[in-house]
Amino acid sequence: MSDVRLRLSGVSKTFPAQRALSGVDLEVRAGEVHALVGENGSGKSTLIKVLSGFHRPDPGSRVEVDGVGLDPGNPAGSLAAGLRFVHQDLGLVDELGAAENVGLTAGFAGKLGRIAWRAHRERVRHLMARVGVEVDIDRPAGRLAAVERSAVAIARALDDTHGVPKVLVLDEPTAALPPAEVDRLMQVIADLRERGVSIIYVSHRLGEVLGIADRLTVLRDGRSLGTYDTEGMDEAALAELIVGRPVAEIGRRAHLRPVPDAASPVLTVADLTTDLLRRVDLSVHEGEVLGIAGIAGSGREELASALAGALPAQLRLTMAGAPSETVVSVRQARGRGIALVLPNSHPAAAVGEQTVAENIGLARPAAVVRRGWISRRRERDVAREWIERLDVAPSDPDRAYSLLSGGNKQKVALARGLIGAPKVLVLDDPTSGVDIGARQSIYRLVRDLAATGTPSIVCSADLDDLVGMADRVLVLVDGQVVDELVGDAVTEAGLLAAMARRRSVPDAALAQMGGQR
């Protein structure tokens, strides 16, 4: 018997004015972790949505599970065939525990409309045990650690009420995980593989892909470039496969320029206090990239929004040459030249209904405003320039933002931040969902901006971002700055050690952080 569990033959998907998949063939074996990799917009999400039944593929596309063809574009058929999905946002109701979250999608045990709670809870405990992560099944999902939330979503996907789960698709499963919890999720995946579950693993994190996947398939422009064994492959080779040309390693030291002690800051913030942050002081100097490190819940994300007036905060903010202010609104911050780039998953990152050009134009760059009005023609021209610089695909300024792939949305959000010629650029998780090529372009753009004198503040959970961009890093733990790393001290090991300085990070988690990468 063939050990092919899932077979796709000639799968194509054409959207109006866009062919997202062209004749993709793919075979996933029983009990293997099979990674799906490719640049932003290469068709990974579309392929997953075809498998889940969300998209009906073009005629002639064929999908088989264990040799049995399924009717693609039919969610119930996909579920019955054993295809299961854990999407990036996990889709959990934060107020409910694992027991109810599983019940909401898989159904509750019981008869005649009455829930047999004892049987249902037993079933959920059994599912959690399969995943191998111990969780109080009544604890609201919003109060679980990130990896526990992932485990609940995986357990829910593995419920067999609607058929035996055969293939589990994990879409960027580590995107929301702090470094300390990644290893734990990898262990969960390895255990599921041992039990014969096939896993399709979608990720831009090349180290993770090579660490966990047995084989990988590369998509480019909606076509499969082939399937490869991961054994013996290194990150450089994989990056080249994905991008189609050698990708130079991100050099770090070259860009560092120590800030003179006496240099006066462009922006100073004192006593920044929010629900999470406690009297944070910081300043950033001309030509400097200041990093802010911290795990989820440390106040890192709040800091970015508070600086740009997008979150209620108490603070004294001083821009060079201006009197200090006590409160900042988005409008005030923008007026002072502070631009905020949010991660594309944030609801305020962009206006989904508007086009790429209109979103870029929201920054009202001087080049597109004429006597107070936006010139749509200039807006499009400027958008075209940025589309080319950041390699946004498709390269159409009139494209609706909501129809872009995740990574391309992130590039547009970044373009909008850069285009308004900010005095200080504040970035929150700037590389979320972007591919290896775009990551390098973003690092380069931020450094180039610094080289012209304009400082940035980069808040990120991704240690590569901080090592790749920052001249200096403040480390947040429990809403307070606990350490400052400068110049050569900004290393992955240095950051992990600093993040561990307070006991709020459990010892077990610290041990994992060290061995993670």
Ligand SMILES: Nc1ncnc2c1ncn2[C@@H]1O[C@H](COP(=O)(O)OP(=O)(O)OP(=O)(O)O)[C@@H](O)[C@H]1O
């Ligand atoms: N509903 C849609 N209508 C029109 N075009 C779409 C739609 N969904 C996706 N596309 C287009 O299909 C192409 C493939 O997008 P897809 O989201 O599958 O890429 P991806 O590989 O998942 O990218 P990323 O890594 O950025 O998430 C893109 O050009 C995208 O703009």
